Each structure stands twice: as structure tokens, then as C-alpha cells.
Amino acid sequence: MDIYVGDRLIMRKTHPCGGNEFLVLxxxxxxxxxxxxCGRELMIPRNKCEKNIKTVIHTGDVIPKE
Numbered sequence: 001m002d003i004y005v006g007d008r009l010i011m012r013k014t015h016p017c018g019g020n021e022f023l024v025l026x027x028x029x030x031x032x033x034x035x036x037x038c039g040r041e042l043m044i045p046r047n048k049c050e051k052n053i054k055t056v057i058h059t060g061d062v063i064p065k066e
Contacts, residue, residue: 001050003027008036010055015040020054 003009007024014020019037026032031049034041 001053001056003031003056004058006059008057008059009033009049009053010057011052012054013052 003024005024005027009022009024011020011022015022015035015037017035017038017040019035021036022033023036024031024033025041027046029046030043031046032041032043033049
């Protein structure tokens with residue numbers, strides 16, 4: 001799954017604050033994501049995050065692979 005910094009993720013489960021949209025701050029083996037409702041940041045392992053993604057809204061800068 002291609003997810004880049006700046007993309008917005010709509011998750012299947014909601015955050016305890018009630019929001020289900022997150023902004024990607026870092027991608028790699030772990031994702032650092034920020035809840036767009038309350039602003040809380042969290043780190044999640046990639047495999048756990050990818051299982052819970054419903055939709056990816058690509059708004060980030062795509063870095064071309066060489």
C-alpha cells in the first residue's frame with residue numbers, strides 16, 4: 001500500500017474523541033499519524049494501521065522512486 005506523508009486516512013474504527021480521519025506525519029515500518037479532530041499524535045505499526053484503513057486521500061507530495 002502506497003501511503004505518503006501528508007495523506008489523509010479514513011479509518012474503520014473511530015478514535016476515542018469520535019474522529020476517524022488521520023493525517024500521516026511519518027511513514028515507514030511505523031506510521032506517525034495525527035487525529036484531525038483532537039490533534040493527538042500516535043505511532044502505530046504499519047501492519048496494524050493498514051488493516052484498519054478504509055480510504056486513503058492522497059494529498060501528500062509523492063517522491064518518485066529512482
